[in-house]
Amino acid sequence: MTAGSTFGNLFRITTWGESHGEALGVVIDGCPAGLTLDAADIQLYLDRRKPGQSRYTTQRKESDEVKILSGVFEGRTTGTPISLLVPNTSQRSADYDEIASYYRPGHADYTYDQKYGFRDYRGGGRSSGRETIGRVAAGAVALKILSELGIQVTAYTYSIGPVTIDESHFSKEAILSTPTAMPDLEAGGRAEQYLKECMNMQDSSGGSIRCRITGLPAGIGEPVFCKLDAVLANALMSIGAVKAVEIGDGVHVSSAKGSENNDAFISTEHGTQKASNHAGGILGGISDGSDVVLTVHIKPTPSISRKQQTVRSDGTPISVSVKGRHDPIIVPRAVVVVEAMCALSVLDLMLANLSAKMDYLRLIYPAHHDSH
Amino acid sequence: MTAGSTFGNLFRITTWGESHGEALGVVIDGCPAGLTLDAADIQLYLDRRKPGQSRYTTQRKESDEVKILSGVFEGRTTGTPISLLVPNTSQRSADYDEIASYYRPGHADYTYDQKYGFRDYRGGGRSSGRETIGRVAAGAVALKILSELGIQVTAYTYSIGPVTIDESHFSKEAILSTPTAMPDLEAGGRAEQYLKECMNMQDSSGGSIRCRITGLPAGIGEPVFCKLDAVLANALMSIGAVKAVEIGDGVHVSSAKGSENNDAFISTEHGTQKASNHAGGILGGISDGSDVVLTVHIKPTPSISRKQQTVRSDGTPISVSVKGRHDPIIVPRAVVVVEAMCALSVLDLMLANLSAKMDYLRLIYPAHHDSH
Amino acid sequence: MTAGSTFGNLFRITTWGESHGEALGVVIDGCPAGLTLDAADIQLYLDRRKPGQSRYTTQRKESDEVKILSGVFEGRTTGTPISLLVPNTSQRSADYDEIASYYRPGHADYTYDQKYGFRDYRGGGRSSGRETIGRVAAGAVALKILSELGIQVTAYTYSIGPVTIDESHFSKEAILSTPTAMPDLEAGGRAEQYLKECMNMQDSSGGSIRCRITGLPAGIGEPVFCKLDAVLANALMSIGAVKAVEIGDGVHVSSAKGSENNDAFISTEHGTQKASNHAGGILGGISDGSDVVLTVHIKPTPSISRKQQTVRSDGTPISVSVKGRHDPIIVPRAVVVVEAMCALSVLDLMLANLSAKMDYLRLIYPAHHDSH
């Protein structure tokens, strides 16, 4: 939707807030009534993205405590907008005066200036990673609904720099308990070593995140422009620093043959299923009952202490070293953001799918012939 | 937007039509008035995707001639909806009876059945590649507007199976004159050889397409969910068979370091520019004045003559060989579809950007104080 | 939605076409799959608005035959876009050259010129009453769905000039069988007499239409901006020439007291009902189970043979008599348009309402816990 801070059609969220404003938040419109919900359901997810939890994340102190301001009554959603707010408690603007004068490489300073004529330069303003607080808070609500319908969304770090996990070592616990959010403890160890090297070199590292959606019924997604994969691609590419989105085999399909890429259908005790899942659970833009599997690639943190060339807003060249303690990698804290965006995408399309068949209408609205 | 056949907010297109229906088409709502337009402007692009042009495309005979039914008067757009229609002339349904009974691997037969309860099984119905006719027809109009504003969109085949082009051999003419749509004649030759091998093996090949947008001013794209890259990812992933979208360095960012990935800003006679373009022309979701560069990966044609395992709709296993002459590769005909979707995305965001600044409003609506 | 030719969110229609173009039509996106539908279902309603059926309608010869170009397979809707097309067969542009030069009073000639810089002057172009063909064709589909769910929409002429019907004389048959579309034969006779007088005076008459929606379950409509009455007001005011929309007691509420205007709730064998219906079936923007009742007021046909003062586009004053045979009243042919717009509004909100409760989701998506 135009202006860009709204996502979704039926479960529709509007996020707001800047890195160094008074607060950030999100309004959810279209949450079905009757869901049990309290702040702890949401806090659980916000805590996974909050800073200061490991040596690889910024030391900014933010408790990121969420308040529910509307839309919940006596512990249940009412069907009206849910307004969620997270105060900024640690915004120190003093040291941003210098940043105001030049364009940081890899950041949105220059493009915001070009678009709007000026910018809120404090900590990246609206282009800060703190913008994802609203996504995660709303995603937590979507994840709770999906969970009630038997659908789970699990994201994890797939690679950091040259270190890639081995899926056969998969440990779900490791995702939440390690600073890398890798589900493979051995790879996680090597990744930490690599990150330390990057930090020593005043540099940062890229990485990738994989997400798996299980329990999703076949039939979700709309033909043509609102394909399930197209909506997911939109959702995921909208996360700052994501530069590629892959569904199923992703970039590898371009070097594959049809006989390798097609998944055979087979008949099982659970009905029709696929014998393999190169498609990543989506055929013709619609879920096929297999797990939805996708991967996103995230660029290295652009703020590095190393000297870089850039210009001031008046065009003067300048050599800068971005000060402060920055995350040497974005990936681990983005894992929960990926889960949130996947949940929001899938739930929105599940709601849209309620209009797919006359049979659903006849079920919800049995014709009633009494006049009154 | 829900239901899925509409793309864009301000330059908004709605496509319709099935592979074997009477016609396919598109309605463009929101095309600015005063654009010179006739059918030939559109036919030029449709001819690039029509079948039967080489040994690597289906031999179905379709002239794909477009008619403008509304929205153009005396050779200029009026600002009201432009309805474009392309008749289907070669729909033979006779041989589709068998396809009706089973689910083709890699196709949307199964998922449409799951979603809607039944499907138009003739030639894939709405999930056919012919659906892209509406996209290309509308995209032609968008491309014409962009061109008047000094913006060019150029897509080309980047790889076919194991064969990748060498950008230093780039020849724009080769894109339109060769059956592979590769801009590198030497690579194109090798790719043709590879396709022949695939055909001999009753198999098909995947490939990738790169697109470059030049002349786009800095400042286009909205923060957060409607980032330029997010809108492009949505648009491109919505093209059937696309399984990955990369912006700039794409999947390579996950193994890069910040010092490698950041683009320095420099001061030139044309103003502030970037010294490199790892970012693919987009920072913080907003165009930065460099070329926008992206790559999409397209799976191999799922219809292959080789025997494959699948099931009938009643669950009975069956071994099938998809009959008929099918394209051994989707990529060359998808090149113009990629151009179309990029143009539609960029133009829509350029229109949204007209609301970005008070200065634009003051320019278009100078305050008038006369009362009457 | 911007650009203005799309209505609805879930059952979404996009109309296109000008009075003197090649054709007019509509694309319906979001029609649930599995509805039995053929052209005759739609033609029934188009025939009610086509010209030349009485002495009070223009004698332009148009059969207004609809073709279904997509979205229906083997007699049932497939869930994909339904494209409906009605050719213009009687467009004579010869006599429009003069109209091109001046602004007809009461028409949109001047405003289109101001908005777009020029206009399709043939027969009003897009601002012609023929634009409603798309509304009626799409509305016919919505009406069929509503009918299957036990909901009826009935509009009729409520007044013509000074002649108002007596609801106690209500005859549903008379609506379709008389040239006035009044359900009161006696009032209809007086109205015809009045129209003849207007015609003799080279003048035209305004009138009003009432619509009643029966069988609508309680609970339809969204709080705040998408109230059922707000959506209806939008839909109805968007019909050319409508200048007022009333819900229930309408303008009379402003002179009423609370004790007169409130409807008591009572307990009946059919459950809770209202003892009266001043509210017109809507409380807080949501249907209350009573009939929805509304009234629209339609201005007199602006094209009259009487001399009128106006200006040419260059500002020169001119006295004009709009030539040709015009309807002396818009109302009777607009009755079916009101039905169509009401049906589109109600159906769209019924689809939106499918997301209102967790209970509906649990019904359509029973959690399935088998992994595969």
Next chain:
Amino acid sequence: MTAGSTFGNLFRITTWGESHGEALGVVIDGCPAGLTLDAADIQLYLDRRKPGQSRYTTQRKESDEVKILSGVFEGRTTGTPISLLVPNTSQRSADYDEIASYYRPGHADYTYDQKYGFRDYRGGGRSSGRETIGRVAAGAVALKILSELGIQVTAYTYSIGPVTIDESHFSKEAILSTPTAMPDLEAGGRAEQYLKECMNMQDSSGGSIRCRITGLPAGIGEPVFCKLDAVLANALMSIGAVKAVEIGDGVHVSSAKGSENNDAFISTEHGTQKASNHAGGILGGISDGSDVVLTVHIKPTPSISRKQQTVRSDGTPISVSVKGRHDPIIVPRAVVVVEAMCALSVLDLMLANLSAKMDYLRLIYPAHHDSH
């Protein structure tokens, strides 16, 4: 838009909050950057709707102080979402236990229960008049932008019960300085007398509001469904208690003749103008350069102390007298809400109109041919 708490496409607002929740608010997305804005600009309008200002408004004590939480930096809008919040300070829920058990006549208690399965019964929850706080806060921003473009929106009480103003007595000052918001002091006096009588009879009164928009350029509004009048009708009918919307001559057009209703065009020193304004400044859904004039009719306050019949949620009949001190009339406090909704409608369509012509695009995006 679905779910109903969002209004507008380009200047898009999302309101949230219940009568007795912690706070109410609104998020504005799409406000152009560079507008000077502080809380006082908004407070000015909120103060006009806050309670306790006269004997005719509820004595609930609310200061309704607005905070700007995002989107404004160094006194100017940044182009990113503006989050506005108003805390509820006087929510006493104690006395709502009884209301929870039955359906108040004329209120949304019954319909919310039918839609959502349960409701926030405290003070009407989301259906409370306090919901309009978000509209007024956002409207204040729209009004400021319009004012900078030379456009003024002025609403006032047109009638209360049987008392109608005389436009020839118009005093703009009286609107803000009297408890009736009537611009005619003499009529205002009689209206106050009438309200006292209603209060004595434990009853309430309806009334109407007129609004005039001056300085709006010709050409604003979209054809077909997003006509200026259709958008205004939607906006105004969405205000709780509004039961009719009239544009220009409104309901009177149905008894008028064409020769009476058409406005002649004339040539003046300011260009083409209309000699009269029966059309209310809108032709074919597009502004014609005359003042836009409209009238809304508002039902009497449904909460009255008089005994009324109703039922409990279990169906038991009950006779109730709605306790507490209620406004005997809604109209005076709704005047500023009408201004807000008109401003939001007009501004949104002015932004949409920026895409109307190629000339506007060429002005904002002069083609630039330098490659880089």
